[in-house]
Amino acid sequence: MAERRKFKKRYCKYCEAKIDFIDYKDLKSLKHSLSERYKIMPRRLTGNCKRHQDMASQAIKRAREVAFIPYIVDRKNVVETPFDYIK
């Protein structure tokens, strides 16, 4: 339950920001759909709509391929806010 509280408000952040296309280079928008271990967050937690979730997961997979975000995070390297390190 404590985990759920983080995602209390369920709305699509991409719809709210009126994003039509999620670019894989745009890490700021990708991070809505990434966990702290760079895993793609499931829709039931983020509240994203199907359309944007598909776009986000596609973009995240592309971003992984070009090494903008790591595929796996080492247990030692887990940090609370991984996006401080990307930038």
Ligand SMILES: [Zn+2]
């Ligand atoms: Zn949406």
